[in-house]
Every structure is written in structure tokens, then in C-alpha cells.
Amino acid sequence: MKKTLIKNAKIVTDGVTMQGDVYIEGDTIIEISESISAKNADTLVIDIEGNYLLPGVIDDQVHFREPGLTHKATIASESAAAVAGGITTFMEMPNTNPQTTTIQEWENKMAMAQKDSHANYAFMFGGTNDNLEEILKVDISRVPALKLFLGSSTGNMLIDDKEVLRNIFSKVKLRIALHCEDEETIKANFKKAFEKYGDDIPMDQHPLIRSEEACYISSSGAIQLAEETGARIHVFHLSTGKETSLFSNKQSVADKQITSEVCIHHLWFSDEDYATRGKLIKWNPAVKTAADRDQLWEALLDGRIDVIATDHxxxxxxxxxxxxxxxxxxxxxxxxxLPAMLQFVHDEKITIEKVVEKMCHNPALLFDIEKRGFIREGYKADLVVVDTNNPWTVTKDNILAKCGWSPFEGVTFKSRIMQTFVNGELAYKNFKVSKNKNAQELSFVR
Known part of the structure; x- marks a missing residue:
């Protein structure tokens, strides 16, 4: 069994940062202490020289495009980019081709990931207007959540039958992850814009088409239905300040019935950036105003927003x-x-402990993930070494995503991901992803 000793680390976990060492056997953290000596001659000793050691990030919302859309991305390519970004675990969305709305298609994706993934993996099951019978067959110890699109997005899986939605909310025991935008509002807004501008609508119209109203109507309606039915829901990618009033910080994440997430792009960009970034920052829901961004930050810091994700x-x-x-x-x-969030740490907008809480701890707690998301004895050794004083600039030469571009091109980050460990094995170091894959399927304790 491989033995690894990480020495001289600033260990960030459970709301504190402490100086110490971490000893790993196989895929498990065995000991955490101020000072640990190598157990025997075959222990690999890695001195990280006072850099930060974080739990591996758990990204609860990614689109890796496989199967069916592999000209954009693959599980192999995007999981490689993920470990380069300190993400050791991902949950992938069902709007691929074919959609992940049957047990067989879900099994097919699991087989692909077992073969190709650099990071730990789980796949959300997709809901439609007519697959409730299939949803009820899902093994809740292997599936993180049911994903429902209440507004159309890439790979249309729109649920527009209110009785179907109520039935799903009433019967499904999994947490239900939601894309909330009201389709009728969006259609009406698009019609007006198209009549005025034609096919090539200016990008600054995007947040007016996919508007605050569209988001709020959908998310508030979903929350009301969850309260009526007792469903556990997780509202993805909040983009408006108005929506933050719908969520509470009165309970711990693990105990909340209704939780929420914000994405990196809604914390970084605003509608002012459409002038320079244009269609590269076209997301659904749309990047909105600086005032919306400020209110999202406020809700993130006070606990109404529980998770930070990428929506890659x-x-x-x-x-x-x-x-x-x-x-x-x-x-x-x-x-x-993660480098973007650490930039906010440099700017004193958020603490590194809070970043770890929102990107590592809370996804693990919210989705009932077994023994991940913390640096604790007995937990899986998913770890990230970060040098917070090692600037680097995003260029086409160092982008690992298959599409070959990034909305952050030209941005200089002050923090660099130096090493990423997945289940105790080095998966990434200094812009190079290991050819060896040590990823595992997630398990959920429910």
C-alpha cells in the first residue's frame, strides 16, 4: 500500500487553518498532526514548504458533454482540466445526447467515467415530463440528485407540466437540483428583442431576455411547491439579488430542506462585461447587474447561499x-x-476558510457524500496544494479544456494550483496532468 507524508502544510479544514503534516496510506488520510515522521523507508515525503493544503473541491454542477457532444468536450478532457483547477470530484448534468433519463444511459455514463475520468465522479439523473417511473428506480446510494430544467437550456429537457412537477416533488426522495427560469417570460422577452434587432440581438439584451423576473417567478414557485410537498430542493446558479431573499441561514446545510448555489461567473462578471467579453460570457441564467452581484456576495457570506460551483x-x-x-x-x-475564488481571498472579499466551506465542505454535506470534502482522519485523501503567491496568466497555451478558450483569458491570478491528489495519488502537478487515473465513484450515505 502506497504511503505518502505531506509536510509543512497550512491545512485548511473545518473553519480553521493550522500548520501541520498529513499522513496518507492508500486512498485514506490516516493521521493529521503538527509534526509527523516518516513511518518507514518506503514513505514518499512531500514537503510543500508552508503552502496551503485544501480539501479537493467538489463541483456540484458540470457539463462534460459526453456522450453525443464530444466535439465540445469529453469526460477525459474536462476531468483533466478539473484536477488542474483543484477539483477532485464532480457531479455531471444529464443534458447530453442521449439524455441521462434512463437507468441504462446513466449506467453508460458511469462506465465511461470509470474508464476515463481523472476526478471522482457522480452523474445526476434527469427528469422529464414522462419518466417518473424510471426516476423511482434510481439507486439513491449512487446518484447525487435528480436534475430538473424548469427553463430550457442546452439540450432541452424542459419540464412544463405542473402536475408532473408536483408528482415528482411529492414522490422523489432524492434532493432535486433545479435550473429555475420561467420559459413563458423568456419567450415573451425574446420575441420583443427579435422584433427590434433581428437575429443578431446585442449581448447586453441577454440579461433582459433571461430576466430577473424570469428567474424569480421560477425559483419562488419551486420553493413554494417544495414547502407544500416536503421535497428537498437545491436551486442552481442564482443570478439575481431578488432571489436571495427566498433563502434562509437559520439551519445548518445538512438540515436545510431548501438550499442554493452561486457560480463563479455570477460572482466575477456583471452586465458591464458584455462590452468586452461578449458571447463568451453568455450563460443561462444570464450574468446580470453589478447590484445583483453585490447581493449574491452578501447572501453567500451570510449563509443564505450554500455552495459555489462552476456550471462548466x-x-x-x-x-x-x-x-x-x-x-x-x-x-x-x-x-x-478555484483560482478565481482565491483571487477574492487576496482582495479580502472572502476568507480562504469560507471558500473551502462553500466549495468543499457544503457540497459534501448537502449531497450526503461519504468521507470527502474535509481534511480529516479516515477521510479520502482528495487534496490540493495551493501557492497563494505565485502569479500566472491564463493563456491559450495553458488551457486544458477541449474547447481551447476561457472567459478568463488574459487574467492574471495570484494563486496557483501546485498539486492535486485524488484518492492519495498525484493527479496534477505544475500544468501537467498525470496519465495515471485513480478516480472513484462517489457513494452517498442516506
Whole structure:
């Protein structure tokens, strides 16, 4: 069994930072202490020289595009980008081709990941207007959540039958992850914009088309239904300040019936950035105003927003250059999400302990993930070494996502991911991803 000793680390876990060493056997953290000596001659000793040691990030929302959309991305390519960004675990979305709305298609994805993934993996099951019978067959110890699109997005899986939605909320025991945008509002807004501008609508209209109203109508309605039915729901990618009023910080994450997430791009960009970034920051839901961004930050810091994720959703540059109505929404983010959040730590907008809480601890607690998300004895050795004083600039040469671009191109981050360990094995070091894969399927304790 491989033995690894990480020495001289600033260990960030459970709300504190402490100086110490971490001893690993196989895939498990065995000991954490101020000072640990090598147990025997075959122990690999890694001195990280006072750099930070974080739990591996758990990204609860990614689109890795396989099967069916592999010209954009694959599980292999995007999981490699993920470990380069300190993400050791991902939960992938069901809007692939074919969609992950049957047990067989879910099993097919699991087999792909077992073979190709660099990071630990789980796949959400997709709900539609007519697959409740299949949903009820899901093994809840292997599936993180049921994903429902209440607004259309890439790979349309829109649920627009209110009785079906109530039935799902009433019968499904899994946590239900939601994309909340009201389709009728969006259609009406798009019609007005199209009549005024034609096919190539200016990008600054995107947050007006996929508007605050569209988001709030959908998310507030979903929360009301969850309260009526007792469903446990997790609202993905909040983008408006108004929506933050719908969520509470009165309970711990593990005990909340209704939880929420914010994505990196909604914390970093605002509608002012459409002038320079254009379609590269076209997401659903849309990046909105600086005031919305400020209110999202407020809710994140006071505990109404529970999780930070990427919503990594790559498209080719050729696709992104299409006119507005045929330009797909989404972009690559797994490689740059943690460095972006650490930039906010430099700017004293958030503490490193809070980043770890929102990106590592809370996803593990919210989805009942077994023995991950913390640096604790007995937990899996998913670990990230970060040098917070090692600037680097995002360029095409160091982007690992298959699509080959990033909305962060040209940005200089002060913090660099130096090493990433997945289940005790070195998966990434200094812009190089290991060819050896040591990923594991997630298990959920419910």
C-alpha cells in the first residue's frame, strides 16, 4: 500500500487553518498532526514548504458533454482540466445526447467515467415530463440528485407540466437540483428583442431576455411547491439579488430542506462585461447587474447561499461566434474556478476558510457524500496544494479544456494550483496532468 507524508502544510479544514503534516496510506488520510515522521523507508515525503493544503473541491454542477457532444468536450478532457483547477470530484448534468433519463444511459455514463475520468465522479439523473417511473428506480446510494430544467437550456429537457412537477416533488426522495427560469417570460422577452434587432440581438439584451423576473417567478414557485410537498430542493446558479431573499441561514446545510448555489461567473462578471467579453460570457441564467452581484456576495457570506460551483459548460469558439439566437450559452470554468475564488481571498472579499466551506465542505454535506470534502482522519485523501503567491496568466497555451478558450483569458491570478491528489495519488502537478487515473465513484450515505 502506497504511503505518502505531506509536510509543512497550512491545512485548511473545518473553519480553521493550522500548520501541520498529513499522513496518507492508500486512498485514506490516516493521521493529521503538527509534526509527523516518516513511518518507514518506503514513505514518499512531500514537503510543500508552508503552502496551503485544501480539501479537493467538489463541483456540484458540470457539463462534460459526453456522450453525443464530444466535439465540445469529453469526460477525459474536462476531468483533466478539473484536477488542474483543484477539483477532485464532480457531479455531471444529464443534458447530453442521449439524455441521462434512463437507468441504462446513466449506467453508460458511469462506465465511461470509470474508464476515463481523472476526478471522482457522480452523474445526476434527469427528469422529464414522462419518466417518473424510471426516476423511482434510481439507486439513491449512487446518484447525487435528480436534475430538473424548469427553463430550457442546452439540450432541452424542459419540464412544463405542473402536475408532473408536483408528482415528482411529492414522490422523489432524492434532493432535486433545479435550473429555475420561467420559459413563458423568456419567450415573451425574446420575441420583443427579435422584433427590434433581428437575429443578431446585442449581448447586453441577454440579461433582459433571461430576466430577473424570469428567474424569480421560477425559483419562488419551486420553493413554494417544495414547502407544500416536503421535497428537498437545491436551486442552481442564482443570478439575481431578488432571489436571495427566498433563502434562509437559520439551519445548518445538512438540515436545510431548501438550499442554493452561486457560480463563479455570477460572482466575477456583471452586465458591464458584455462590452468586452461578449458571447463568451453568455450563460443561462444570464450574468446580470453589478447590484445583483453585490447581493449574491452578501447572501453567500451570510449563509443564505450554500455552495459555489462552476456550471462548466463548454462550447466551441465557432459555436460561440454564432448570432445571438443560435449562440449556445455556457463556457469552460473548472480549471479557473478555484483560482478565481482565491483571487477574492487576496482582495479580502472572502476568507480562504469560507471558500473551502462553500466549495468543499457544503457540497459534501448537502449531497450526503461519504468521507470527502474535509481534511480529516479516515477521510479520502482528495487534496490540493495551493501557492497563494505565485502569479500566472491564463493563456491559450495553458488551457486544458477541449474547447481551447476561457472567459478568463488574459487574467492574471495570484494563486496557483501546485498539486492535486485524488484518492492519495498525484493527479496534477505544475500544468501537467498525470496519465495515471485513480478516480472513484462517489457513494452517498442516506
Amino acid at each position: 459548460a463548454p462550447h466551441t469558439l465557432e459555436e460561440k461566434s454564432n448570432p445571438y439566437s443560435s449562440c449556445p450559452s455556457g463556457g469552460p470554468l473548472v480549471q479557473h474556478g
